[in-house]
Amino acid sequence: MLEIIYSDDALVVVNKPTGLLSVPGRGPDKQDCLYHRMLEQFPDALMVHRLDMDTSGLVLFARTPEAQRNLSMQFEKREISKTYIAVVEGVIEKKVGMVDFPMRKDMAHSLPPRHVVDCVRGKKALTEWKVLERTETTTRVALFPQTGRSHQLRVHMECIGFPIVGDPIYGTPAERLMLHAQSLEFRHPETGEPIRLECPAPF
Template sequence: MPPYSYNPPDLPLDILHRDDAILVVNKPAGLLSVPGKDPGKEDCLIERLRIPFPEVLLVHRLDCDTSGVMVFGLTRAAQGHLGQQFENRQTKKVYVARLAGRLEPAEGRVDLPLCVDWPNRPRQHVNHDIGKPAITDWRVVRHDGNTTRVRLMPQTGRSHQLRVHMLELGHPILGDPIYATGADADYPRMMLHAESLRLRHPETGTTLTFSAPCPF
C-alpha cells in the first residue's frame, strides 16, 4: 500500500437539505468526515460546515474516500434522535459501487463478522471469534466488461464493512486504496458512493429520503 497523502478537494459545500433540526450534505470523495489524528488532517467536512453552521453536530461518518449523503444534527435533541436511529438500524442506506470482476448471482447477502486487524490498522478483517456481526445485501445493476456496478444495502454499520465484504466475495471495490491491489487499485478515486439515506425527521417523525447522484 503506497504512503498515504491527504489532499482534500477544494470544492464548495453541497447542501442537500437544511431545516431547524438537520443538515444533509453530499460529501466529496477525499475529504475526511471529522479531523484526523495526525497533523495535517484538520481539514474535514464538519470543520468546513462549522463556518456557515456553527451549531452543526456529528451523527455518523463516511470513510474519507467515500462520497455521498451525510446527515448532521443542528440541535442536541436532533443529534440524539438521529443517533438512536442509526444505532437501532432504523435508517436505510443505499450505496453504489463499482467492483472488480463479474459479480454473480444478481443479488445476495454477505453475513461475515468484522473487527480491526490490529497489526495492520486501519484494515478490518473477518474474524469469527471476536468480530462484530456485519451484514450487507447486494444487487447487481449491470456488468461493464470485467467490472460490476452494484447497489449495496448495509444492514449494519461496521467500519469498512462494504469494502471488506466485497473483498471477501472476491470482487474488491475499484480504486480502494487499502483493499484493492494492482490494476484494481489504479483508479482516480474509490468507486463507492452513498447514494441515498432514509430516516425519520427528529422533530416531525416524517420519513424522508435524501439522495445524491452517483458521480462515477
Template sequence: MNTVCTQGSNTLDILFSDDTLVVSNKPSGLLSVPGRGPDKQDCMVARVQARFSDALTVHRLDMETSGILLFARGAAMQRALSVAFQERQTEKRYVALVDGELAQPEGEIDLPLIADWPNRPRQMVDYTLGKASLTRYRVEHIDPLRKISRVALAPVTGRSHQLRVHLMSIGHAILGDALYASEAVRARAPRLMLHACKLEFRHPLSAEWLSFESPAPF
C-alpha cells in the same frame, strides 16, 4: 433542492437544512471529522459548521467515500438521530464499481468483522471474535469487456469498512481501494469507487419520513 455555497476554495453542497438537521454531499478525499495533525483539520463537519455553527456529527463516511452525510443541529438532535442509526431506523444505500463479474444478480454477504489491530485501520473477517455484519447487494450492470460490475449495496449493519471488506472477501474488491484491493485493482480507478447515494430516516421532530438521493459521480 441542493444549495451550493463557496467558502474560500471549499464548496459545500447542501441537500437539505432546517433548524434540526443538515444533509450534505461529501466529496471523495475529504475527512468526515478532523484527523490528527494540523494538515487534517479541513473536514466535512468543519465546513458544515462554518455555515451552521451548531452542526454536530451523526455518522461518518470513509475519507475516500463520497456521498450523503447527515449532521444534527444541537446536542438534543444529535442524540435523537444517533439513536435512529444505532437502532437501524434508517435506510442507507450505496453504489460501487467492483472488480469482476458477480455470479449472482443479488444476494447477501454475512461475514463477521473485527479490527485488524496490527494493521489498523484495516478490518478483517473473524468468525470467532468478529461482530455480526450483513450487507445486501444487487448487480445493476456488468461490463464484460472491462470485467467490472456496478453494484447497489444496502448495509444492514454499520461496521467500519464493512462494504469494502465484504466485497473484497467474496473476490470483488472495489476499484481504487487502497486498503483492500490488489495493486492492479487499485490502479483501475483514480479514487475509491464507492458512493453513498441514498439516505432515508424520520425527522426527529415531525416524524416525517425523509428521503435524500445523490447520483454517483462515476
C-alpha cells in the same frame, strides 16, 4: 462550498466529496475535514455518522442536541436505511446476494487502518447487494448495509472476491474509490415524518 442536499432547523444533509475526512485526524495535516467545513456554513452542526475518507455521498448532521440524540438512536436501532452505489472488480453472475461475515479492526496494521473478517472475535456485519449493470471486467452494484461497521462494504466485497474499484486498502488504488452513499431514509427528529434523500453517484 459544500453541496447541501437538504437543511432545516433540525438537520442538514450534505454531499461529502471523496478524499475528505469526515472528522479531523491526528496531526495538523489532518484538520481539514467535513465537520470543520460544515461549521463554517452551519456553526450549530453536530456529527451523527461519518463516511470513510475515500467514500463520497450523503452525510447527515443534526443542528440541536435533541435532534442529534434522536438521529443517533435511529442509527443505533438500525431504523435508517442507506443505499450505496459501487463499481467492483470482476463480473458478478448472481443478481442479488448477502454477505454475513463478522468483522473487527486488524490491530496488527495501524497504517492504513484495516478491518478483517473474524468469525470468532468479530462483530456482526451484514450487507445485502444487487447487481445493476455489468461490463466485461466490472460490475455496478447497489449495496444495502444492515449494520454500520467501519469499512464494512469494502471488506465484504473484497472477501467475496469483488473488491471495489480504486480501493487503496483492499483493492487496487486508482483515481478514486468507486463507492458513493446515494440515498438515506430516516424519520425527521422533530416531526417524525419520513424523509428520503438522494444524491446520484458521480461515476
